[in-house]
Amino acid sequence: xxxxxxxxxxxxxxxxxxxxxxxxxxxxxxxxxxxxxxxxxxxxxxxxxxxxxxxxxxxxxxxxxxxxxxxxxxxxxxxxxxxxxxxxxxxxxxxxxxxxxxxxxxxxxxxxxxxxxxxxxxxxxxxxxxxxxxxxxxxxxxxxxxxxxxxxxxxxxxxxxxxxxxxxxxxxxxxxxxxxxxxxxxxxxxxxxxxxxxxxxxxxxxxxxxxxxxxxxxxxxxxxxxxxxxxxxxxxxxxxxxxxxxxxxxxxxxxxxxxxxxxxxxxxxxxxxxxxxxxxxxxxxxxxxxxxxxxxxxxxxxxxxxxxxxxxxxxxxxxxxxxxxxxxxxxxxxxxxxxxxxxxxxxxxxxxxxxxxxxxxxxxxxxxxxxxxxxxxxxxxxxxxxxxxxxxxxxxxxxxxxxxxxxxxxxxxxxxxxxxxxxxxxxxxxxxxxxxxxxxxxxxxxxxxxxxxxxxxxxxxxxxxxxxxxxxxxxxxxxxxxxxxxxxxxxxxxxxxxxxxxxxxxxxxxxxxxxxxxxxxxxxxxxxxxxxxxxxxxxxxxxxxxxxxxxxxxxxxxxxxxxxxxxxxxxxxxxxxxxxxxxxxxxxxxxxxxxxxxxxxxxxxxxxxxxxxxxxxxxxxxxxxxxxxxxxxxxxxxxxxxxxxxxxxxxxxxxxxxxxxxxxxxxxxxxxxxxxxxxxxxxxxxxxxxxxxxxxxxxxxxxxxxxxxxxxxxxxxxxxxxxxxxxxxxxxxxxxxxxxxxxxxxxxxxxx
Amino acid sequence: xxxxxxxxxxxxxxxxxxxxxxxxxxxxxxxxxxxxxxxxxxxxxxxxxxxxxxxxxxxxxxxxxxxxxxxxxxxxxxxxxxxxxxxxxxxxxxxxxxxxxxxxxxxxxxxxxxxxxxxxxxxxxxxxxxxxxxxxxxxxxxxxxxxxxxxxxxxxxxxxxxxxxxxxxxxxxxxxxxxxxxxxxxxxxxxxxxxxxxxxxxxxxxxxxxxxxxxxxxxxxxxxxxxxxxxxxxxxxxxxxxxx
Numbered sequence: 001x002x003x004x005x006x007x008x009x010x011x012x013x014x015x016x017x018x019x020x021x022x023x024x025x026x027x028x029x030x031x032x033x034x035x036x037x038x039x040x041x042x043x044x045x046x047x048x049x050x051x052x053x054x055x056x057x058x059x060x061x062x063x064x065x066x067x068x069x070x071x072x073x074x075x076x077x078x079x080x081x082x083x084x085x086x087x088x089x090x091x092x093x094x095x096x097x098x099x100x101x102x103x104x105x106x107x108x109x110x111x112x113x114x115x116x117x118x119x120x121x122x123x124x125x126x127x128x129x130x131x132x133x134x135x136x137x138x139x140x141x142x143x144x145x146x147x148x149x150x151x152x153x154x155x156x157x158x159x160x161x162x163x164x165x166x167x168x169x170x171x172x173x174x175x176x177x178x179x180x181x182x183x184x185x186x187x188x189x190x191x192x193x194x195x196x197x198x199x200x201x202x203x204x205x206x207x208x209x210x211x212x213x214x215x216x217x218x219x220x221x222x223x224x225x226x227x228x229x230x231x232x233x234x235x236x237x238x239x240x241x242x243x244x245x246x247x248x249x250x251x252x253x254x255x256x257x258x259x260x261x262x263x264x265x266x267x268x269x270x271x272x273x274x275x276x277x278x279x280x281x282x283x284x285x286x287x288x289x290x291x292x293x294x295x296x297x298x299x300x301x302x303x304x305x306x307x308x309x310x311x312x313x314x315x316x317x318x319x320x321x322x323x324x325x326x327x328x329x330x331x332x333x334x335x336x337x338x339x340x341x342x343x344x345x346x347x348x349x350x351x352x353x354x355x356x357x358x359x360x361x362x363x364x365x366x367x368x369x370x371x372x373x374x375x376x377x378x379x380x381x382x383x384x385x386x387x388x389x390x391x392x393x394x395x396x397x398x399x400x401x402x403x404x405x406x407x408x409x410x411x412x413x414x415x416x417x418x419x420x421x422x423x424x425x426x427x428x429x430x431x432x433x434x435x436x437x438x439x440x441x442x443x444x445x446x447x448x449x450x451x452x453x454x455x456x457x458x459x460x461x462x463x464x465x466x467x468x469x470x471x472x473x474x475x476x477x478x479x480x481x482x483x484x485x486x487x488x489x490x491x492x493x494x495x496x497x498x499x500x501x502x503x504x505x506x507x508x509x510x511x512x513x514x515x516x517x518x519x520x521x522x523x524x525x526x527x528x529x530x531x532x533x534x535x536x537x538x539x540x541x542x543x544x545x546x547x548x549x550x551x552x553x554x555x556x557x558x559x560x561x562x563x564x565x566x567x568x569x570x571x572x573x574x575x576x577x578x579x580x581x582x583x584x585x586x587x588x589x590x591x592x593x594x595x596x597x598x599x600x601x602x603x604x605x606x607x608x609x610x611x612x613x614x615x616x617x618x619x620x621x622x623x624x625x626x627x628x629x630x631x632x633x634x635x636x637x638x639x640x641x642x643x644x645x646x647x648x649x650x651x652x653x654x655x656x657x658x659x660x661x662x663x664x665x666x667x668x669x670x671x672x673x674x675x676x677x678x679x680x681x682x683x684x685x686x687x688x689x690x691x692x693x694x695x696x697x698x699x700x701x702x703x704x705x706x707x708x709x710x711x712x713x714x715x716x717x718x719x720x721x722x723x724x725x726x727x728x729x730x731x732x733x734x735x736x737x738x739x740x741x742x743x744x745x746x747x748x749x750x751x752x
Numbered sequence: 753x754x755x756x757x758x759x760x761x762x763x764x765x766x767x768x769x770x771x772x773x774x775x776x777x778x779x780x781x782x783x784x785x786x787x788x789x790x791x792x793x794x795x796x797x798x799x800x801x802x803x804x805x806x807x808x809x810x811x812x813x814x815x816x817x818x819x820x821x822x823x824x825x826x827x828x829x830x831x832x833x834x835x836x837x838x839x840x841x842x843x844x845x846x847x848x849x850x851x852x853x854x855x856x857x858x859x860x861x862x863x864x865x866x867x868x869x870x871x872x873x874x875x876x877x878x879x880x881x882x883x884x885x886x887x888x889x890x891x892x893x894x895x896x897x898x899x900x901x902x903x904x905x906x907x908x909x910x911x912x913x914x915x916x917x918x919x920x921x922x923x924x925x926x927x928x929x930x931x932x933x934x935x936x937x938x939x940x941x942x943x944x945x946x947x948x949x950x951x952x953x954x955x956x957x958x959x960x961x962x963x964x965x966x967x968x969x970x971x972x973x974x975x976x977x978x979x980x981x982x983x984x985x986x987x988x989x990x991x992x993x994x995x996x
Contacts, residue, residue: 149862153895154803156764239806243761335785337761426864426893429801431768431958446963448771564963 001025008035014373021368029354029361032306033369036266037273040539043372046505047537050515053522054532060494060559062531067108067192067262069533070184071495073559077449078186079456080114082534083122083179083499083555087541089233090176094143099151099236101178103314106155107262110245111317113190113252114182117430118445119152120460121162121178122499122553126171128413128749133171138750140174147236148178149424154238155245159425160433160443162460166413169468172543177499177553179460183449190252191259193278194287194320194346199258201272201289201344202326204251204333205244205316208267209299211235213310240315240338247336248317254332256325263316268296269309269369271318273352277370280350288351288366291344294358305356320346379515380508388469391602393588398672402719403731405597406641407741409676412596415638416745417649435566439650441488441634442558444566455563457491459556463636464549465590466605471513474590474605475520475552477680480613481636482556483528487617488632488683490567490624491558493528496521498535499553505539513550514539521552527610528617530556567624569633570651571686574713576630578647578655579695582616582682583662583705584640586669592637593676606680612704613681619702620683628691635682641675643684644709645717649739654714658722662707671721675730686712753977755781756794758824758840760804760815765837769800769957776960777973786818796833796976797824799840801893801955811854811896812843821847833877833976834949838894841941841951850944850951851909852901854894858934862895866965867932867954869940870920873913876947877980881971887924888917888968890954892932892940897953899935899942909942917941917952947980 005015008031018026018034026034040046056064061072063080070080086101102119109116123144126137141164152159157180194201211234251257259278261271272289279287293308303311321329326342333340347353352369354362399405409415422437434455435444442459461482467474483493498521503510525532541548560566571578588594589603623629631651635643640663648655659674661667669677687695692708699706717738719731755773759766766783773781784791786804791797804815815821821843828834828849836844844850857863869888871879882888901909909915917940921930931938933953941952956969 153862153893154762154764154806156802237806239762239803239808242764242803242806246761423865424862426862428864428891428893428955428958428964429764429768431771431961431964434963 029305033269038372058529058531081181084536085538095147098144098147102151109182114184116182124170124175153426172545179555193282194275207297243336258320260319273369276366286350288347295343305361379512382509410742411745420746440568441485446563455560457558464551468549470605471516472520475517476524479524486558497555501551571712576712578709583665639676657710760786763802765801799836801838812846816847836951855898889966890959897933
């Protein structure tokens with residue numbers, strides 16, 4: 001049996017723990033159940049001790065459930081949201097891997113009774129134009145986008161925001177973080193805790209097949225090796241999921257359901273033991289379940305018990321129904337053309353008892369199964385970090401022509417418009433999308449359910465290169481930048497979901513990075529008073545080809561007091577003034593400019609002062625709420641130069657910029673740092689001329705530097721350096737030329 | 753006026769459409785399950801967008817067999833207004849209530865973006881509140897919106913004022929770049945000979961409120977609530993080949 005345990009991905013110590021507790025050898029079915037439930041993907045044995053450090057409270061009331069968490073945005077209106085990765089399946093089979101990632105995260109939302117209103121995606125691939133590996137990266141990228149489009153569009157849930165980044169470190173291990181957001185009346189949030197001895201346990205949705213067996217343990221909890229893992233990838237059917245969604249929401253509205261849980265990773269094993277364990281923890285009763293696998297709808301009649309318990313077939317749920325109301329629930333699911341079947345009942349012995357062909361094939365304590373062992377793994381600072389910090393930036397030559405450099409940067413896939421991606425996603429279904437992809441720093445949705453007309457802003461973000469160069473500060477920046485994006489559309493950051501994608505935790509340098517990253521997320525969230533309400537951990541993101549840049553993918557939601565006050569990133573009216581909020585330091589470390597033009601990932605992540613960052617947020621949000629600001633766009637990849645160009649492109653209007661000494665934190669910064677360095681806590685805004693003095697007064701009061709950059713107008717983008725008091729022209733480009741470069745870049749690469 | 757908004761398993765724009773009918777237009781409406789057969793309480797039928805029955809087969813090919821579709825055919829035969837949006841348009845074509853068919857976009861990608869539509873004929877209830885030549889802004893969101901019809905049928909449709917909306921650029925010029933899916937003759941919307949069945953690929957329900965970027969779509973729903981005024985001055989029909 002020990003051999004079998006090892007083959008299922010367990011350790012010898014874990015096997016011994018099982019035999020010590022059971023006082024016997026486990027059955028094959030029990031071993032299968034334990035191996036999936038204790039995998040890193042389900043039980044978080046290696047990360048749970050660290051995850052406790054993340055703050056759970058903030059400005060808004062939060063709920064943190066088993067499947068997902070949420071924020072109450074106003075009385076009796078809760079927004080639930082969560083991000084989860086589907087990295088290894090997508091690397092093996094990009095279309096289905098991504099599609100089922102979307103399917104899984106959507107189920108997490110409607111399981112609690114919420115109607116999903118938006119999806120987001122954080123994606124990472126190798127370099128698209130790499131001569132040797134580009135074809136593979138393009139195959140993965142187009143497959144993943146197609147899978148998201150295929151599944152999300154059919155579900156009728158708009159995909160409204162996200163991010164895509166390309167780096168050689170993702171060559172052998174792409175990242176697909178899928179996030180979903182839903183709304184529910186706070187008093188209608190469904191429970192995931194089973195209770196009530198004798199209550200029927202019901203199975204809903206698709207029949208169980210042999211797909212996805214061991215997906216979470218064998219595929220997700222080990223390094224990527226080869227394509228032999230293909231059978232562990234599930235296959236998605238959005239039509240089934242759409243019907244399951246409608247039936248589930250209808251069933252939950254009847255009040256006949258005690259609890260509900262979706263079958264994602266570890267399928268029936270997870271939904272039985274975790275619902276029972278939730279019942280035990282919530283009610284202090286010894287809740288168990290007795291399940292008869294002969295009653296489970298199967299695609300192949302001869303499936304063995306361990307296969308049924310491990311299967312990750314998609315579009316399935318398991319719930320507990322009040323005894324006597326089964327038929328009511330069955331009628332609803334039958335109307336939607338999907339299965340609803342009683343497969344067992346709630347017991348009072350705290351055990352998960354599984355039967356097949358009249359025999360008991362497994363009998364395990366629900367708590368024993370659901371509470372995976374926890375490990376504190378050794379940590380060690382990676383050796384590369386000190387080398388990176390020693391880099392001498394004097395070695396980097398200044399650009400000879402700033403206009404050319406600007407156009408080059410606008411076309412690098414990391415900066416270029418992601419229109420090729422989001423035009424394949426239905427980002428408008430639901431008729432709530434007020435600020436669409438490409439129009440602002442975050443998407444803005446109206447909340448039809450909000451009586452006071454509030455809006456919801458959503459964004460996913462993470463600059464993984466910063467985390468690579470400085471795990472703790474880079475992770476703080478991921479939170480800060482995501483929050484800044486929400487601020488730029490006029491929203492107050494309210495809550496976070498994190499999807500922590502790292503390398504093999506058994507390597508001490510990887511685990512050190514993971515621990516520092518959690519420290520960074522925790523401190524930044526506490527500073528901004530935003531709780532982490534949900535999340536997911538994905539470790540072992542390595543392949544023989546590469547270890548990924550550590551990537552704590554961050555999803556964040558924010559609340560707009562009035563959705564009508566939403567602000568976009570595009571300049572609007574001729575004659576408006578362009579203003580920089582914040583100031584610029586001499587730092588090129590970790591910049592896209594350094595990477596795209598010089599092939600370097602060197603130095604340290606940009607500096608971050610959390611107090612300054614918060615003050616920049618306060619000023620910008622206050623000015624937007626007073627309707628002083630017409631456009632706002634944060635400086636991120638490509639720095640100030642790119643932020644200005646993007647505001648011009650989005651607004652389809654020119655700008656003339658003169659760099660003044662006031663924009664610098666210290667005098668005489670090298671010019672490429674000023675234009676393309678990625679100093680944090682900076683926002684480019686445009687204001688009507690008459691409002692500039694008010695903005696200045698507000699900035700003085702809050703203690704944030706603001707500097708005039710130029711004005712909006714015409715159809716050309718002109719840039720000049722006036723820091724030394726002598727005007728030096730740097731660039732003069734037609735907006736149309738910048739637009740073509742920016743909007744068409746990814747499409748041109750993909751049609752190669 | 754009481755609107756029936758049909759719901760097939762896989763339909764996903766029914767609540768968006770109901771929102772416009774009730775909260776923007778101020779009329780009443782009800783979601784009608786695809787197995788219903790009695791449409792007598794209703795004054796108008798809308799077949800909304802989505803992926804009816806999953807659309808794994810040709811789009812709309814399964815939905816046309818739903819019980820409600822016989823009632824829709826009878827409803828249309830009685831001269832009452834029937835509007836098909838996106839998947840609804842596909843279903844009405846499959847059901848034979850509108851000529852032609854929708855094929856996969858020429859790019860083979862799903863496309864989601866704003867489109868500009870030129871009104872080619874307003875001699876039907878749906879577009880009676882617009883003028884010929886007006887430019888309406890509405891999003892397209894589909895993978896199979898390439899309208900196809902044989903030449904003879906197209907010629908007769910042109911003669912009968914059945915080609916009612918064409919994709920153009922924002923200045924109203926008909927060109928290839930404005931055609932998001934490869935539709936023949938840039939066709940975005942058509943009606944039947946009698947003018948009481950109308951199908952279009954763009955989404956008027958997503959363009960009926962200023963906060964969403966356009967309220968042009970509301971003119972279509974509002975048109976449905978009025979009797980067609982036969983005395984309304986006819987604007988000269990544009991010949992698209994001359995505008996090029």
